[in-house]
Amino acid sequence: MREQAATRELVDEAGKHVTVPTNVERVVSLAPNLTEIVYAVGAGNRLVGNTEYCNYPVEATRVAKVGDTLHPSAERILALQPQVVLVSTASQLESFTKELADHHVAVFVTDPHDLAGVFHSIQTLGDLLGEAARARMLVGNLQSRATAVEQAVSAARPVRVFYQVSERPLYTAGRDSFVTDLIRRAGGQSVTAEVPGAWPRYSDESALASEPEAIILPTGGSMGNGNIEVAEPLKRSPAALSGHVYKINDDHLNRPGPRLVEGLEALARALHPEAFKQ
Amino acid sequence: MTAIAAQTRSVVLPGRITPRRALLSCGVLLLVLLSAIALTTLVGSERLPAGQTLCALFSGGKASCGLSANQWAILFEIRLPRILLSAAVGASLASAGAGYQALLRNPLAEPYLLGISNGAAVGTMLALVFFGSVEWSRPVMAFAGALLASLAVYQLARGRAGASPERMILAGVIVTTFLSSAIVFITTLMDATRIRSFTFWLLGDLSGATSRLLLVGLIVSICGAAVLTLFARPLNLLMLGERDAFDLGVEVGRVRIIVFLTAGLLVGTSVASSGSVGYVGLVVPHLIRLSLGADNRITIPAAALAGAIFVVVADTLARTVIAPRELPVGAITALIGAPLFIYLLRRG
Numbered sequence: 001m002r003e004q005a006a007t008r009e010l011v012d013e014a015g016k017h018v019t020v021p022t023n024v025e026r027v028v029s030l031a032p033n034l035t036e037i038v039y040a041v042g043a044g045n046r047l048v049g050n051t052e053y054c055n056y057p058v059e060a061t062r063v064a065k066v067g068d069t070l071h072p073s074a075e076r077i078l079a080l081q082p083q084v085v086l087v088s089t090a091s092q093l094e095s096f097t098k099e100l101a102d103h104h105v106a107v108f109v110t111d112p113h114d115l116a117g118v119f120h121s122i123q124t125l126g127d128l129l130g131e132a133a134r135a136r137m138l139v140g141n142l143q144s145r146a147t148a149v150e151q152a153v154s155a156a157r158p159v160r161v162f163y164q165v166s167e168r169p170l171y172t173a174g175r176d177s178f179v180t181d182l183i184r185r186a187g188g189q190s191v192t193a194e195v196p197g198a199w200p201r202y203s204d205e206s207a208l209a210s211e212p213e214a215i216i217l218p219t220g221g222s223m224g225n226g227n228i229e230v231a232e233p234l235k236r237s238p239a240a241l242s243g244h245v246y247k248i249n250d251d252h253l254n255r256p257g258p259r260l261v262e263g264l265e266a267l268a269r270a271l272h273p274e275a276f277k278q
Numbered sequence: 279m280t281a282i283a284a285q286t287r288s289v290v291l292p293g294r295i296t297p298r299r300a301l302l303s304c305g306v307l308l309l310v311l312l313s314a315i316a317l318t319t320l321v322g323s324e325r326l327p328a329g330q331t332l333c334a335l336f337s338g339g340k341a342s343c344g345l346s347a348n349q350w351a352i353l354f355e356i357r358l359p360r361i362l363l364s365a366a367v368g369a370s371l372a373s374a375g376a377g378y379q380a381l382l383r384n385p386l387a388e389p390y391l392l393g394i395s396n397g398a399a400v401g402t403m404l405a406l407v408f409f410g411s412v413e414w415s416r417p418v419m420a421f422a423g424a425l426l427a428s429l430a431v432y433q434l435a436r437g438r439a440g441a442s443p444e445r446m447i448l449a450g451v452i453v454t455t456f457l458s459s460a461i462v463f464i465t466t467l468m469d470a471t472r473i474r475s476f477t478f479w480l481l482g483d484l485s486g487a488t489s490r491l492l493l494v495g496l497i498v499s500i501c502g503a504a505v506l507t508l509f510a511r512p513l514n515l516l517m518l519g520e521r522d523a524f525d526l527g528v529e530v531g532r533v534r535i536i537v538f539l540t541a542g543l544l545v546g547t548s549v550a551s552s553g554s555v556g557y558v559g560l561v562v563p564h565l566i567r568l569s570l571g572a573d574n575r576i577t578i579p580a581a582a583l584a585g586a587i588f589v590v591v592a593d594t595l596a597r598t599v600i601a602p603r604e605l606p607v608g609a610i611t612a613l614i615g616a617p618l619f620i621y622l623l624r625r626g
Contacts, residue, residue: 071466168485168486169478169479169483169485169486169604170485174603192602195602195603196600196603197603200602200603201478201603201604202602202603202604203322203323203324203597203601203602203603203604204356204360204485205322205323205324205352205356205357205597205602206323206324206601206602208324208348208351208352208356209324209348209352211348233355233356236351
C-alpha cells in the first residue's frame with residue numbers, strides 16, 4: 001500500500017534520518033508552534049491531528065486533538081493514520097517515537113535554539129510538506145521584519161534584561177533558549193544568557209544579585225493570568241523600582257514559530273521605545 | 279523483622295539510656311545543627327565574604343558589617359530563611375517518622391509510606407488550583423489533607439480486634455497509591471507551565487519560604503517534636519506490643535490519636551511549605567537508633583535534630599552543586615537516603 005508510494009529521506013533537527021512520502025497528505029503536530037508553522041506555510045488542510053494547546057490560528061482548534069504536548073495518546077495518533085508526526089523537542093518522546101516508528105509513521109523532530117533556527121525549521125517543514133516556495137516567501141518576509149527591528153535598535157546601548165518564565169519557582173531562559181537570542185536581537189542582554197540549559201530553575205540569590213534594568217514577563221496568552229507578578233527576589237531590582245517591567249503575550253515569545261517575530265517586535269519596542277518613534 | 283526484635287530487646291534492657299547520656303547526645307546534635315546553620319550561610323550561588331557574613335549573622339542582622347545592601351538582602355531575606363526552613367522541615371519529617379515507627383512497631387513506617395505526605399500534597403495542590411491567591415490556604419489544606427489521609431489509614435486498618443500494625447501499613451500502601459493517582463490526575467488537568475512548577479515542587483523545593491510560612495514551620499516543628507517526646511514513654515511500651523502496653527496502663531487509643539494528629543500536623547506544614555522531601559523520616563530515625571539505641575525518649579528529640587542537620591546539608595547541596603541553577607532537594611535526600619537505607623536493610 002503506502003510502501004509503494006515514492007519516498008525521500010530527510011534529516012531532522014535531532015540529527016535523525018527520516019523517510020517521508022514525497023507527497024505528505026496527513027500530518028499530526030504535537031506542539032502549538034509546529035501547528036502554527038503548518039498553517040503559515042499553507043498546509044493547514046493536511047493537518048489531521050494536533051494538541052490541546054494548539055489554539056492558533058482558530059482553524060487549529062477544530063482539528064482532532066491527540067492529548068497535550070506532554071501526554072499525547074499514541075492510539076489516537078495511529079487512528080488518524082498520519083504519514084508524519086511533527087515533534088518539537090525529542091527529550092520526553094523517545095519511547096513514544098519508537099512506538100510510532102513500529103507502525104511506519106515517520107517522526108520529524110524540530111529543535112531550534114535561535115531565531116535563525118526557527119526560520120530553518122519553517123523552511124524545512126515547508127519542504128517536507130511540499131510548500132517550499134511558500135515557506136521561502138514567509139521566511140523572507142519574517143527575516144526582513146526581524147532585520148528591520150535589529151537595525152532600529154542597533155545604535156542603542158543593550159539593556160540588561162531578566163526573562164521571567166515563571167514566578168515561583170523561579171525559571172528563566174538560559175544559554176540554549178531561542179529567547180536569549182531574541183533578547184539580543186531586540187537590543188537587550190539577558191542576565192542569564194550564560195546559564196546552561198534552555199529553561200533553567202534559577203537561584204533566588206543570583207536573581208537578586210543580577211540587578212536587571214528591565215524584566216520581561218511572558219503572560220496573558222495561553223498563560224492566562226499566570227506569571228503576572230515579578231518574583232520576590234526581583235522586586236527591588238532597578239527594573240522593578242523604575243517601572244521597567246513589561247508584560248508580553250507569552251504565545252509570541254514561548255512558541256518558536258512564525259509569530260516569534262511579533263515577540264521580537266514587542267520586545268524591542270519595550271526595551272527601546274525611542275527607536276520606534278515615528 | 280530482626281530490626282523490630284532488636285528494638286524490642288533494647289527497650290526491655292533498662293538503664294541503657296541514662297538521662298545524662300540523652301542530654302549529652304541531644305546537646306552535641308544541637309551544637310552540630312547550629313554550626314551547620316552558621317556554616318551553610320557562608321555558601322550559595324552568590325559569594326558572600328565570610329567574615330562580614332558571620333559578623334552580620336551574630337549581630338542578628340542589626341549591623342551591616344560592611345555587607346552591601348544586596349549582600350545583606352541575600353543573607354537575611356533569601357539564604358537564612360531558607361536554611362531555617364530546611365531545619366524545620368527536616369526536624370518535622372524525622373520526628374514524625376520516628377513517631378510513626380514507634381506507634382506502628384514497623385521500621386518501614388514513614389510519612390510517605392503511610393500516604394500522609396501524599397495527602398498533604400493533594401491538599402496543597404487543591405489549594406493552589408482553587409484558592410491560588412490565598413497564601414494561608416496551602417498549609418491549612420495540606421494539614422487537612424494529611425489528617426484525612428491519616429484518618430483513612432487509621433479507619434482502613436481498624437479491624438474487629440483493633441488496628442494491627444500490619445493492617446495499618448497495608449492501609450497506608452493503599453492510601454498512598456490512591457493519592458498518587460490523584461496527584462497524577464490533577465497535574466494532567468493543569469496546563470504545561472504550571473506542571474513544570476509542580477514537578478519541581480513535588481520533589482521538594484525549599485526556596486519559597488515566605489516569612490509567615492517559615493514562622494509556622496518553625497513553631498510547628500519545635501512544638502510537634504516536643505509533644506512526640508512527651509509521649510515517648512507510652513510509645514516505648516507500645517513497642518512491646520499493644521496488649522502488653524495496655525496491661526501496663528497505656529491508653530493505646532488515645533496515644534495513637536495524639537501521635538497521628540501531631541505527626542500529621544508536622545508532615546502537613548512541611549509539605550505545604552516545601553513539597554515532598556523524601557527519605558528523611560525513614561533514614562534519620564534509623565541512624566539514630568543504630569547509634570543511640572531505640573529508647574524513644576532519646577530517639578525522637580535526637581531524630582528531630584539530626585533530621586534538621588540532614589535537610590540543611592542536603593538543601594545546601596541542592597542550591598550550590600549546579601549554581602546558579604538549582605536541583606530539587608528531594609532528589610538529593612533520595613540520592614543519599616536510598617543507598618543508605620539499602621545498606622541498613624542488608625545489615626539487618
